[in-house]
Amino acid sequence: MNTKDSFFQRVYQVVRHIPCGRITSYGAIANYLGTAGSSRMVGWAMNNSHSQLEPVPAHRVVNRNGVLTGKNHFGGSNIMQQLLESEGVEVADDKVLDFEVKFWNPIKELEERYFHDFI
DNA sequence: TTGCTGACCGACG
DNA sequence: CCGTCGGCCAGCA
Numbered sequence: 001m002n003t004k005d006s007f008f009q010r011v012y013q014v015v016r017h018i019p020c021g022r023i024t025s026y027g028a029i030a031n032y033l034g035t036a037g038s039s040r041m042v043g044w045a046m047n048n049s050h051s052q053l054e055p056v057p058a059h060r061v062v063n064r065n066g067v068l069t070g071k072n073h074f075g076g077s078n079i080m081q082q083l084l085e086s087e088g089v090e091v092a093d094d095k096v097l098d099f100e101v102k103f104w105n106p107i108k109e110l111e112e113r114y115f116h117d118f119i
Numbered sequence: 120t121t122g123c124t125g126a127c128c129g130a131c132g
Numbered sequence: 133c134c135g136t137c138g139g140c141c142a143g144c145a
Binding site: 026027030038039040042044046058061064068069070071072073 | 126
């Protein structure tokens with residue numbers, strides 16, 4: 001990667017690779033970036049995601065419990081939930097249903113993608 | 120340079 | 133079940 005790519009840029013790049021109808025967690029992204037335990041940085045990156053020119057689907061990132069902890073940063077309303085439901089992700093009580101099923105693991109998915117591209 | 124802050128996580132009582 | 137605390141570390145004033 002370029003030297004310009006900062007920790008935040010990497011986070012945004014991973015988030016942009018999340019397919020529709022799939023979700024991931026802050027910890028998974030942090031683990032993928034090799035900074036496991038720094039999941040707070042991922043959340044902080046999402047807070048600054050608005051400064052990015054390209055849109056970042058931050059609504060596809062939830063905490064490890066599948067709870068929409070960041071919904072409050074989408075305007076104070078249930079915009080985050082609506083976005084997820086529009087993509088086929090069922091949400092109830094600020095919590096994603098079938099979280100484990102729709103969970104998108106950046107390590108596994110991106111590894112396979114990289115492996116497939118490498119071959 | 121220092122000292123906050125934060126959309127997390129896990130442990131503890 | 134609930135609140136609290138420490139660790140984690142990139143940005144920013």
